[in-house]
Amino acid sequence: MHYAFHFNVVWDHWRELAEGALLTIRLSALAMMIGLVVATVCAYGKAAGPSAIRWAIAAYVELIRNTPFLVQIFIIYFSLPALGISVDANEAALAAMVVNFGAYGTEILRAGIESIGHGQIDAARALGLTRLQTFRYVVLFPALKTVFPALASQFILLMLASSVVSAISAVELTAITNSLQSTTFRPFEFYFVATGLYLGMALGFRAVLGGVYWMVFVRGQRS
Amino acid sequence: MSTCLKHLGMAMLAAASVMVTAQTASAESTLDKILSAKKIRVAIDVANPPFGVLDKSGQPDGSDVAVARQLAKDLGAEIEFVQVPSTGRIPALLAGRADVTIASISVTTDRAKAVMYCNPNGALSITIFAPQSVKLKTPADLVGKRVGITRATLEEATVPKMAPEGTKIVWFDDLASTVQALLSGQVDAAAMTAFAEKTVADANPGKHLENKLLVTTAFYGPIVRPGDFELRQWINTWIFINTNNGTLAAIYKKYTGIDLPPLPTF
Numbered sequence: 001m002h003y004a005f006h007f008n009v010v011w012d013h014w015r016e017l018a019e020g021a022l023l024t025i026r027l028s029a030l031a032m033m034i035g036l037v038v039a040t041v042c043a044y045g046k047a048a049g050p051s052a053i054r055w056a057i058a059a060y061v062e063l064i065r066n067t068p069f070l071v072q073i074f075i076i077y078f079s080l081p082a083l084g085i086s087v088d089a090n091e092a093a094l095a096a097m098v099v100n101f102g103a104y105g106t107e108i109l110r111a112g113i114e115s116i117g118h119g120q121i122d123a124a125r126a127l128g129l130t131r132l133q134t135f136r137y138v139v140l141f142p143a144l145k146t147v148f149p150a151l152a153s154q155f156i157l158l159m160l161a162s163s164v165v166s167a168i169s170a171v172e173l174t175a176i177t178n179s180l181q182s183t184t185f186r187p188f189e190f191y192f193v194a195t196g197l198y199l200g201m202a203l204g205f206r207a208v209l210g211g212v213y214w215m216v217f218v219r220g221q222r223s
Numbered sequence: 224m225s226t227c228l229k230h231l232g233m234a235m236l237a238a239a240s241v242m243v244t245a246q247t248a249s250a251e252s253t254l255d256k257i258l259s260a261k262k263i264r265v266a267i268d269v270a271n272p273p274f275g276v277l278d279k280s281g282q283p284d285g286s287d288v289a290v291a292r293q294l295a296k297d298l299g300a301e302i303e304f305v306q307v308p309s310t311g312r313i314p315a316l317l318a319g320r321a322d323v324t325i326a327s328i329s330v331t332t333d334r335a336k337a338v339m340y341c342n343p344n345g346a347l348s349i350t351i352f353a354p355q356s357v358k359l360k361t362p363a364d365l366v367g368k369r370v371g372i373t374r375a376t377l378e379e380a381t382v383p384k385m386a387p388e389g390t391k392i393v394w395f396d397d398l399a400s401t402v403q404a405l406l407s408g409q410v411d412a413a414a415m416t417a418f419a420e421k422t423v424a425d426a427n428p429g430k431h432l433e434n435k436l437l438v439t440t441a442f443y444g445p446i447v448r449p450g451d452f453e454l455r456q457w458i459n460t461w462i463f464i465n466t467n468n469g470t471l472a473a474i475y476k477k478y479t480g481i482d483l484p485p486l487p488t489f
Binding site: 003017074076078079081082089166167168169170175179181182183185186187188 | 232261310313314317318333336337338374376379380393394395396397400403404407408409
């Protein structure tokens with residue numbers, strides 16, 4: 001098959017592509033930070049909360065982990081206006097990503113929390129630490145260290161999954177790419193470049209998260 | 224005896240070399256491949272009523288699909304549908320996943336830079352529609368309003384040009400999402416073909432949707448890959464015959480409810 005590549009078309013639109021990539025990075029980074037807070041609260045609730053809260057959190061985690069991300073996005077974007085809540089596409093995308101990462105994060109953190117020996121918790125309580133202090137200093141910190149690689153992988157997956165939010169008109173990298181390929185009729189050029197950008201962002205995030213791990217869990221503990 | 228064998232050998236060599244030359248001179252065309260495999264792969268968009276839809280049993284239906292079936296039948300080939308979203312209509316063809324795209328692709332000069340058009344086999348108009356309560360009489364009323372359009376469609380090529388500065392254009396990947404955005408109030412108005420608009424309005428009488436502005440009227444036709452002249456010529460011949468015998472008009476009337484306007488050729 002014959003196809004003549006014209007990559008100069010891509011250069012004419014580098015600014016739009018950069019803006020799309022920037023929104024992908026902003027959405028992903030914000031969703032990770034807020035999602036991690038959600039996950040921590042839920043993991044604590046699941047480990048130490050009353051049974052009603054434990055059930056509610058379990059239901060949330062299972063609901064999100066067993067339904068497609070695209071459907072979750074559609075539900076948030078199309079049904080919130082019916083409840084009188086107005087959200088634009090970017091807000092709906094961020095909300096969906098937080099809810100999604102929160103559920104996976106809860107499950108990952110739970111595994112980390114279960115890896116902490118019961119003797120440690122008993123010792124902390126015997127030393128007079130409150131439940132919350134025990135959770136923060138004795139359970140959460142080592143648990144986070146243990147599951148950090150799994151959290152980092154889940155975050156990269158979230159960043160790549162953000163490509164589907166173009167379906168609700170959020171103008172991240174995939175949306176820009178789709179618009180550009182459909183107006184310039186140069187699909188291969190734009191999809192190749194988008195692939196490269198996603199790869200670059202994933203590797204970049206991996207490096208940053210590796211740096212965070214070293215700063216917090218390696219250097220931080222040494223001093 | 225030995226000279227006889229020698230002659231035979233030379234004749235075979237000559238014949239073989241002729242065959243090799245013939246093959247290098249003209250690679251098998253897409254039309255040849257379709258005819259020898261007795262199978263044609265047609266890219267269609269089944270999320271674009273009334274041109275392409277899925278019927279109650281999940282089978283492709285619509286005017287584009289009916290045209291494609293008739294075309295394949297007359298070609299003597301089995302049809303294989305390649306279902307694509309509106310954004311995939313040209314990429315699927317260029318990537319070689321389909322031999323031809325029959326998905327009501329309006330003829331535009333920009334698209335013609337990437338693919339080859341056959342003669343038009345239908346016409347459509349793009350309109351902007353909205354709930355009754357939305358004030359929209361002239362294009363100037365679009366200022367400050369959110370208007371939903373679908374990527375890789377004629378709307379995308381025309382609405383941004385006619386909309387004045389200050390119009391908030393919102394892009395969706397497929398028509399279903401654009402419609403859902405209008406019905407859920409995520410956009411104030413939406414642009415699509417007049418036929419799609421009628422389907423949506425009929426299915427949602429409670430929303431009081433009405434036609435507000437005409438954007439453009441255009442002809443659409445099948446597209447083939449650049450260089451597939453033999454296939455294009457056969458399809459043009461098929462369109463010529465089926466325009467004259469009324470088949471195209473009958474299909475168009477059946478699915479759109481209106482008469483097919485006279486089709487120009489190029």
